[in-house]
Amino acid sequence: MKVTRFFQKSLGYLILVGGGLIMVVPFFWLFSSSLKAPGKIFVYPPQWIPNPVRLQNYVDVFDEVPVLLYFSNTLIITVFSTIGTVLCTILTGYGFARLRFKGRDTVFGILLATLMLPYVVTMIPIYVMFSKLHLVNTFLPLILPNYFGEAFYIFLLRQFFRTIPVELEDAARIDGASRLRIIFQIMVPLAKPAIIVVTIQSVLDNWNAFMQPLIFLSKQRLWTLALGLNSLQHQESGLDLTHLMMVMAVFMVTPVVIIYFLAQKQFIQGIVLTGMKA
Amino acid sequence: MKIEILGPVQTVRSRLSGWFAFTRKLQFEETVWGWILILPAILGVILFKLGPVLASLYFSFTKYEIISTPQWIGLANYQHLPQDELYMKSVSVTLNYSVLFIPLSVIVAYTIGLLMSLNLKGITIWRTMWYVPSLVPTVASAVIWRWALNPEFGPVNFPLKLLGLPYPGWLTDPDWIIRALVLIQLWGLGNAALIFLASIKGVPETYYEAAEVDGANAWTKFWNITIPMTSSVIFFQLIMSVIGSFQIFSVAYILFGGQTTSDPAGPGNAALFYVLYTYRNAFGYFRNGYASAMAWVLFAVVMILTILLFRTQKLWVYYEVEGGDRR
Numbered sequence: 001m002k003v004t005r006f007f008q009k010s011l012g013y014l015i016l017v018g019g020g021l022i023m024v025v026p027f028f029w030l031f032s033s034s035l036k037a038p039g040k041i042f043v044y045p046p047q048w049i050p051n052p053v054r055l056q057n058y059v060d061v062f063d064e065v066p067v068l069l070y071f072s073n074t075l076i077i078t079v080f081s082t083i084g085t086v087l088c089t090i091l092t093g094y095g096f097a098r099l100r101f102k103g104r105d106t107v108f109g110i111l112l113a114t115l116m117l118p119y120v121v122t123m124i125p126i127y128v129m130f131s132k133l134h135l136v137n138t139f140l141p142l143i144l145p146n147y148f149g150e151a152f153y154i155f156l157l158r159q160f161f162r163t164i165p166v167e168l169e170d171a172a173r174i175d176g177a178s179r180l181r182i183i184f185q186i187m188v189p190l191a192k193p194a195i196i197v198v199t200i201q202s203v204l205d206n207w208n209a210f211m212q213p214l215i216f217l218s219k220q221r222l223w224t225l226a227l228g229l230n231s232l233q234h235q236e237s238g239l240d241l242t243h244l245m246m247v248m249a250v251f252m253v254t255p256v257v258i259i260y261f262l263a264q265k266q267f268i269q270g271i272v273l274t275g276m277k278a
Numbered sequence: 279m280k281i282e283i284l285g286p287v288q289t290v291r292s293r294l295s296g297w298f299a300f301t302r303k304l305q306f307e308e309t310v311w312g313w314i315l316i317l318p319a320i321l322g323v324i325l326f327k328l329g330p331v332l333a334s335l336y337f338s339f340t341k342y343e344i345i346s347t348p349q350w351i352g353l354a355n356y357q358h359l360p361q362d363e364l365y366m367k368s369v370s371v372t373l374n375y376s377v378l379f380i381p382l383s384v385i386v387a388y389t390i391g392l393l394m395s396l397n398l399k400g401i402t403i404w405r406t407m408w409y410v411p412s413l414v415p416t417v418a419s420a421v422i423w424r425w426a427l428n429p430e431f432g433p434v435n436f437p438l439k440l441l442g443l444p445y446p447g448w449l450t451d452p453d454w455i456i457r458a459l460v461l462i463q464l465w466g467l468g469n470a471a472l473i474f475l476a477s478i479k480g481v482p483e484t485y486y487e488a489a490e491v492d493g494a495n496a497w498t499k500f501w502n503i504t505i506p507m508t509s510s511v512i513f514f515q516l517i518m519s520v521i522g523s524f525q526i527f528s529v530a531y532i533l534f535g536g537q538t539t540s541d542p543a544g545p546g547n548a549a550l551f552y553v554l555y556t557y558r559n560a561f562g563y564f565r566n567g568y569a570s571a572m573a574w575v576l577f578a579v580v581m582i583l584t585i586l587l588f589r590t591q592k593l594w595v596y597y598e599v600e601g602g603d604r605r
Contacts, residue, residue, distance in 0.1 A: 008496075009398070012393070012396050012398055013398060015393060016393050016396060016398065016401075016404045016408075017404060019393070019408065020404045020407030020408050021407070023407055023408055023410070023411050023465070024407050024410060024411070025433065026411070026419075026422045026423070026426055026465075027410070027411070027414075027422075029422070029425070029426070029433075030418070030421070030422050033425070041425070042425065042428060042430075042431045043431060044430055044431045044439075045436070046431065046432075046433055046436065088318045088319070091315045091318065092315055092316050092318055092319040094315060095311070095312050095314075095315030095316040095319075096316060096319075099308050099309075099311055099312035099315065100308060100312070101308060101309040101312040101313065102309070104312060104316070107316060107319070107320060107323075110323060110328075111319055111323055114323060114327040114328075115521075116521060116580060116581060116584050117327060117331065117577065118521070118524070118525050118553075118573065118576055118577055118580055119525065120525070120553050120556050120557070120569075120572075120573040120576060121330070121331055121334050121570075121573040121574065121576070121577045122326060122327060122330035122331060122334065123557075123560065123573070124330075124333075124334055124337060124560050124566050124569060124570055124573070125329070125330035125331075125333035125334050125337070126326060126330050127560075128333070128344070128566075129330070131344075145322065145325075145326050147318065148318050148319065148321055148322025148323075148325065148326060149318050149319040149322050151319075154319060179311050179315075204413065207415065208415035208416060210415075210416050210417060210528040210531075210532070211527055211528055211531075211557075214531075215561060225415075225417075226415055226416070226417045229417045229418065229421070230417050230532055233420075233421070233532070234537045245421050246421065249417070249418040249421045249422070252415050252417070252418050253413070253414055253415065253418050256413045256414075256415075257410065257413055260410070260413055261406075264402075264406065268402075268405070268472065271472045271473065271476055
């Protein structure tokens, strides 16, 4: 028994750690390649440690690509979209979770059904709508919809709000607290794990978004990092820019990874909590 | 709902009519607040979902080229679809991909979830390693995989090359492109794995203990406790996977979309996915009516599949009965 236990445990470790390493190998390579000289990236056998280490790449990229512009564009879209998503999700999530009124569950059902709706179906009319409003080639088509909530996040938060004891709220209401105060002073702190999940997911969604920026932002000065990196792939200037693509990719990945590590504990806890309740 | 604790007990007893008025007022207040709070969601559904869906249905019966006004042509767009070779190609590419991706995504994510649930030392670090790839933006992951799957220089073929075995041209051989894309997408499955992890961790320990008393081994415990207890999450992920897999776009566009819409999507259009072709029709060739018809066919397929899956639910999905008043 003890022997099999030991055997099982070792096997578990082997797969867990070995597989985990395989999962992160591409990362390691990305960072290492961002420090390689052009022409030293696609070589056989793969060169794991850059030789020589070329920090110059991180300077050159700014000459070749308007990185700061792309970065700030992406940041603007991400920040304003996330604010909208989080605010709207809290309010609507609470409405669906705690207030009883006729028609609520019907509306909620319709909202959930929209999850099935492929984006391509709505893509053309939404494009037409924003183009009629002369808002194509502005950030608004990417930001504005977030202020009307995202069905999946509303669902997530509603499920979480429903697990918070009603008595806590009732106590506050006896003291005469208003709805908004109840939401922001009682419910929000209690639902912190779920709100963190929504926030991080929304940041990731917007930071990494590709299709929507592609559709709505055709002017280069409005491009996001994702669009900038994509166009670098197709540059036909004859120069090998692979090393700069790696640097751009590092710029894109690093902020998300940092945010993830900062919020990791709450994030995982939040997913575990909401996942269980969902 | 526990109305009685909202009003002082004496008032309720002495003035019953007043109490009714009070609750009615509360009910009214609740209704008003309710509608105010969910108003953004309602507007969002109308503006960005239902409205566009209906508009798109209308466009699908028209010849519509953005600059012109839509011109009613009846079913012509739909009738043209089966005759469009590229369209049929995109259907077959997407189906080939989905047949592979849907089952694999659920199985792989579940397996990762299981691994993440092991009680081993340093588990948080190992979990992070498995999860972190899902943070990588599609564009960046395309850059990474373009190298990793490079037939000559990439590490995926490295062991095969070392052993002198034949190695596939992942991104150049039309037969392997779909498999390559499945592989890339599986790499970013961390979120689904985390949700599985949560559900696996949520299975009450007492069930396992009871099974152990009856002499169950790890395998029987897994099949008879873990799987049924997490079947609702498996079901949910399966649906999400179906919906997502038919809509694959970004990774295919970035790797094979080409610079212009006249280029084939990958060698022999091997990566001409359904949504990629729809996108090209809409924003490349400005055939918006035609693209809307394509989108509606996809929508119908996704809807039918989802409904069918919901029908099978009774057969294999286990839900715990939840009690208590949660409003």
